[in-house]
Amino acid sequence: MLDKNIHTILGCDNDYNESRIVVFGAPFDGTTSYRPGTRFASSAVRNESFAIETYSPYQDKDLEDICVFDGGDLELPFGNVPRALEEIENFVSEIMDDGKIPLMIGGEHLVTLGAVRSAVKHYEDLHIIHFDAHADLRDEYLDEKLSHATVIRRCWDLVGDNKIFQFGIRSGCREEIYWGRNHVKTCFFNFDSLDSVITDLKGKPVYLTIDLDVLDTSVFPGTGTPEAGGVTFNELLNALKKVSKLNIVAADMTELSPVLDQTGASTAIACKLLRELLLLIYR
16 A cells, blocks of 8 residues: 655545545656656646646536545656666556556656556556657667657557557657558547547557647647647547546656746646546546
8 A cells, every 4th residue: 555645636635545546756857858857747736736626617527526646756766767667667566456547647758668568467458549749659769769759669569569549649750650650550630530449449458648748839838849730728638538438547647847838837737637637537
């Protein structure tokens, strides 16, 4: 059993044993290639979450009516990527062993790999739904296999062909995009094919990973590698509502860099999306 974090995200101060979802932070940005700062995301979300309400008018649901446990932030070693991923994997395994749903706040997108490593051990037929501006399918980046630019390729190593479904993609090198045509299912620029994917994945275990730079930079500038041409907040929220109909066994939300948006708007958006996601996947 995990101990309750003293400083918790709004509405996530319930007892571990009673909670169905465990939210926690993975403050790691050790492979960030452009603008760092995602290591501060989970702390910022925890602080700024009290600026929003526990009640969602989008769903007519309230965090006060569900049980979510805040496990705090992991202490991840800077400069040691394999060990950081191992720490995440072990923590997620502990949560899954107890029959709970882990919801991780990154950190850079590479932290997803640690959680997926655990999820595939618990769910053999795991599928991944990936919201992002970037394909993240490079086999290596700057001669490194473990990077925020290679994370989905490393997840493919674990789950195999046609089990990864990408949406909102609008950036990637030609090699990775061409490689992806034969190995993953990609919906470029939007969520147009999401309905058919929802139908196909009914009853299957699904890992949901949300890179927040899927949002347009005019909506969400506080991210390390911004890409113009993204989706709106409402488009992302509607996509999450659809995905929540599936068997979500684990999820994450990555790439908020609060220091890159001094207005605080990006962090506020992340807090609101987290609230909606918690209410959507709780069952």
